Amino acid sequence: MQYLTDVSAHRTSTGLNNRKLLMWAFLGSDVLFFGTLIATHLVYRGKSVSGPAEAILDIPVTSVSTFVLLMSSLAMVLALAAVQKGDISRGRFWLAATALLGMGFIGFQMFEFTEFAHEGLTPRTNLFGSTFLIMTGFHGAHVTVGILWLWSLFFASFNGKVRQDNSLDVEIAGLYWHFVDIVWIVIFGVVYLIGAYGVEETVHAGVGTLSALG
């Protein structure tokens, strides 16, 4: 299968497109950003002395929202493949599907945060509330930025600004979108599942496992 893409209108000393290089550099820095938030949450896990904590997590609901975000990544890559083939209307459809699935994920997150607030968990309640809500809140903010970016591409496609020869615009948006997906894969696995399985023993077992791997 062959796709043609306008890499750039300029030559670069690296031979790589500068915009794509910048996006990867940004994603590399964002790995450290989210790594810090996840590490902070994990080291304070099980240390809250008051208020609701780990047991409040709703695994069934979060499993569905995780599935929704994973499927949005699939829709995103299908949008890119369509635009790279020059099928703009199909690309537009998948861009809208990606944005709508992302909005669905944000809806689940708003539901989760509202439920937590009703049960008395806010960022000021305890260590769990602070670290968990800041971590997932920043992820939600990233998803929201991605949704705005996707809708801007969707509407730009009606003005002929999304074309086969500049599909790099969609590819870069896609890199960002897939990144928020992989961050959630880590949060869901490490924070929700491993965390909810049994706080103290799993964190300690996790350290042992990670140390053995390292």
Added chain:
Amino acid sequence: MAHEIEMHENHPGPRQYVVIGVILAVLTALEVGAFLIEGVNPALMVSILLTLSFVKFALVVGYFMHLKFDDQRFLLLFVVPFIVMASILVALLALFQNLTR
């Protein structure tokens, strides 16, 4: 304006993307299924869940983000911070585990 053209002939097609999407959904179901099993050794459970998460992570990065097919310098830009982050995570967990024991 002379446009530099890059060929994407080595990227997967829509059919392969759908297959990867189905695999990701199945792996998520396996994660939740494993989580629901009671009485499993915590170390074994952590290993299973970490492995499943890592496979999902690698599939998205490798296929959906095309790192498996793109220039290796992009891979370097992503993997180096990831290794730094994972090292800091393990070090912090080990440190705090000892401090609070």
